[in-house]
Amino acid sequence: xxxxxxxxxxxxxxxxxxxxxxxxxxxxxxxxxxxxxxxxxxxxxxxxxxxxxxxxxxxxxxxxxxxxxxxxxxxxxxxxxxxxxxxxxxxxxxxxxxxxxxxxxxxxxxxxxxxxxxxxxxxxxxxxxxxxxxxxxxxxxxxxxxxxxxxxxxxxxxxxxxxxxxxxxxxxxxxxxxxxxxxxxxxxxxxxxxxxxxxxxxxxxxxxxxxxxxxxxxxxxxxxxxxxxxxxxxxxxxxxxxxxxxxxxxxxxxxxxxxxxxxxxxxxxxxxxxxxxxxxxxxxxxxxxxxxxxxxxxxxxxxxxxxxxxxxxxxxxxxxxxxxxxxxxxxxxxxxxxxxxxxxxxxxxxxxxxxxxxxxxx
Amino acid sequence: xxxxxxxxxxxxxxxxxxxxxxxxxxxxxxxxxxxxxxxxxxxxxxxxxxxxxxxxxxxxxxxxxxxxxxxxxxxxxxxxxxxxxxxxxxxxxxxxxxxxxxxxxxxxxxxxxxxxxxxxxxxxxxxxxxxxxxxxxxxxxxxxxx
Numbered sequence: 042x043x044x045x046x047x048x049x050x051x052x053x054x055x056x057x058x059x060x061x062x063x064x065x066x067x068x069x070x071x072x073x074x075x076x077x078x079x080x081x082x083x084x085x086x087x088x089x090x091x092x093x094x095x096x097x098x099x100x101x102x103x104x105x106x107x108x109x110x111x112x113x114x115x116x117x118x119x120x121x122x123x124x125x126x127x128x129x130x131x132x133x134x135x136x137x138x139x140x141x142x143x144x145x146x147x148x149x150x151x152x153x154x155x156x157x158x159x160x161x162x163x164x165x166x167x168x169x170x171x172x173x174x175x176x177x178x179x180x181x182x183x184x185x186x187x188x189x190x191x192x193x194x195x196x197x198x199x200x201x202x203x204x205x206x207x208x209x210x211x212x213x214x215x216x217x218x219x220x221x222x223x224x225x226x227x228x229x230x231x232x233x234x235x236x237x238x239x240x241x242x243x244x245x246x247x248x249x250x251x252x253x254x255x256x257x258x259x260x261x262x263x264x265x266x267x268x269x270x271x272x273x274x275x276x277x278x279x280x281x282x283x284x285x286x287x288x289x290x291x292x293x294x295x296x297x298x299x300x301x302x303x304x305x306x307x308x309x310x311x312x313x314x315x316x317x318x319x320x321x322x323x324x325x326x327x328x329x330x331x332x333x334x335x336x337x338x339x340x341x342x343x344x345x346x347x348x349x350x351x352x353x354x355x356x357x358x359x360x361x362x363x364x365x366x367x368x369x370x371x372x373x374x375x376x377x378x379x380x381x382x383x384x385x386x387x388x389x390x391x392x393x394x395x396x397x398x399x400x401x402x403x
Numbered sequence: 404x405x406x407x408x409x410x411x412x413x414x415x416x417x418x419x420x421x422x423x424x425x426x427x428x429x430x431x432x433x434x435x436x437x438x439x440x441x442x443x444x445x446x447x448x449x450x451x452x453x454x455x456x457x458x459x460x461x462x463x464x465x466x467x468x469x470x471x472x473x474x475x476x477x478x479x480x481x482x483x484x485x486x487x488x489x490x491x492x493x494x495x496x497x498x499x500x501x502x503x504x505x506x507x508x509x510x511x512x513x514x515x516x517x518x519x520x521x522x523x524x525x526x527x528x529x530x531x532x533x534x535x536x537x538x539x540x541x542x543x544x545x546x547x548x549x
Contacts, residue, residue: 096450097487105431123447127469129484133461145535151541159537186529188535195456211459216461218450230454231461238463254422272417273466275448277484282409285417286448286468287486295455316452336538368431 064109077150078102085320087290088112092238092361094220095117096289096318105195113241113361121177131215133274133283137293137316138195141267144322147196149262149297155193160268197295198263200310207300226353232256233335233356237328238317240359242318247251248359249330257347259333261296261313268320290318292326303341311340333357407504415516419499420485422519430515431495435502440480442470445467445488469493479505 064071079086079102083363089101093116101119108114144160147153159165161183213348216231223238237245252259270290294315302308313333314324334349348354358364405420419427447465454461470484471493502511518523 091464094445094464096464100467101489110470126467127446129446129448129467129470131462132451134451134453135463137452137456141530143530144537149528158534159539159541160534161537183533184536185532186494186536186538188531191531196453198457201526209455209456214459216459218449218462220462231459234452234454234461235463273448273450273486275468275471275484277482279472280412280482282413284413284484286484287420287466289450289466289486305538312455314455316463318450337464394452 072180075099075106078105078251082372084320085110085112086244087321088324089115089119090326090386091318091321092116092239092241093123094318094319095119095123098282106285113365117362117365121134130275132286133276135271135273135289135291137267137291140269140271140293141288142191142193142267145191145193145265146267147263147265149264150196150199153196153199153265153391155191158191158193158206164183176244178365195295197297197312201295202266205309206297206308207309209312213246224356230332230336230339230367233352234316234328234332236356236359237315240328240360241364242321242327244361245327245331248355249327251347252261252330252334252349257337257345257349259313259330260299261330261333262298263326264295264297264312266292266322266326267293268322290319292319292321292325294322294329296326296329296333298345300340309385311336412500412503416483416496416500417484418516418519418523420476421428421523422496424478424487424489425496426522427492427515430518431499434494434498434510436476437473437481437501440474441470443469443471444487444492445490445530454495472498473501475501477505482507483520488538521546 079098082100082105083098083103085105086098086101087102089112090098091095092112093101094106095101097119100122101115104115104118105112105123107118112318142155142158144162145155145158147157151157197206216235217229219232219235223234228236240369245311250266251257253261265355270288272285272288275286276283292315294313296313296315298311298313300309300311302307311331311333313331315328315330315332317328329350335345335355337344337350344350446468448468449465450463451460452463466486467488468484468486469488469490469492470480470482471490472480473494474480475498479501481497481504482500484498484539485493485496497527499515502508516537
């Protein structure tokens with residue numbers, strides 16, 4: 042039951058004013074600019090863009106500043122802002138084959154055409170705190186080496202050519218969109234990928250990890266992981282052709298998984314796929330593992346009843362804004378609800394006490 | 404009207420969309436007189452990917468885009484769709500589009516598009532060179548007699 046109550050306005054105003062004061066923190070410390078967050082907290086910005094499902098680094102940086110670094114709150118701000126904007130259309134699907142690559146590795150082929158390019162990675166660092174960053178140390182400049190244009194075909198295409206890889210259907214159907222239609226089961230693979238791409242990194246990671254630990258094991262190898270920028274093209278009706286409207290950074294992961302074959306298919310490798318806005322390889326690897334686990338039915342695998350195979354469980358719980366909205370609403374006033382609970386428990390206690398008295402009398 | 408091919412137009416429209424708004428403003432500080440056909444409007448485009456990079460499309464997430472359309476005093480129409488929320492960026496991109504279809508194509512190309520092309524090429528080379536420096540060069544150590 043909901044009843045309008047009044048009286049909190051002044052307290053709320055004061056609370057928000059204090060929030061703004063606390064956001065600024067100690068005035069003797071210089072204030073952070075949105076540009077500093079965008080440039081120096083880039084991976085936080087990327088996460089907010091991916092889960093906010095809106096590519097705009099400046100807005101994501103602003104949201105992080107406003108949210109005092111609470112990334113889920115920042116995602117919330119981005120999602121809310123997005124709903125105020127008209128949608129001009131959908132892009133031509135991005136061609137990750139033509140990505141301007143900064144990182145590209147394969148755990149399956151050492152000598153992949155195009156090579157293994159490490160890029161600006163945390164891998165192989167010692168994970169020791171670098172106290173030089175606390176002092177005003179100069180950042181080191183990246184090394185350079187004369188470069189030819191990187192020609193890096195997708196590594197899984199090599200297996201594809203040998204017929205060892207599950208073929209992809211290449212239809213051009215308009216994919217379902219969960220921002221326009223409520224997410225309903227059964228969800229097909231395009232819909233599942235959309236939900237996972239904007240899902241909470243922690244949740245998707247844990248789901249993926251559960252499959253590795255045995256809860257729906259799919260034996261994934263990272264066939265390829267690539268990070269770089271891709272052009273985005275859109276059909277513009279008033280021009281009558283597609284134009285490039287910008288470029289965005291993407292992280293893509295393709296996994297190779299075992300498949301023993303079925304009545305109609307010979308033994309071959311199957312795929313899991315992850316694609317995420319911005320730089321986020323943890324999220325894209327996780328996404329491809331969960332994508333693969335959710336495909337058990339189409340591949341004729343057994344449902345062993347684990348969470349990562351349950352599309353309804355995964356997709357209805359991966360969105361951190363839906364989750365936090367429902368979770369946090371229970372802290373808001375429920376005075377009348379609780380009043381009725383209180384009355385009920387008193388009545389039950391009274392009845393129990395009366396029954397005891399009666400029993401003792403008998 | 405000049406004989407502009409669709410390929411040329413696509414190419415410079417992409418270049419203008421990718422340009423930094425501040426840089427475009429430096430290269431085109433003063434705007435010629437124009438009438439709006441569509442005032443700058445901020446919206447989004449749903450970016451799509453393909454399952455397994457080449458399979459069926461799916462919706463990945465949106466990006467912010469600003470668009471506008473205008474007409475120069477000689478009647479030439481210019482369009483723009485540019486990434487981000489900068490209305491000046493979209494306006495300038497539409498003006499360049501219109502100028503490229505009227506007189507003085509060479510001048511616009513030389514003073515605005517050529518510098519943007521050169522700077523973009525330099526940026527791409529710089530990234531490619533940094534990436535190349537992190538390319539692994541495997542070597543095999545031979546152990547044992549044979």
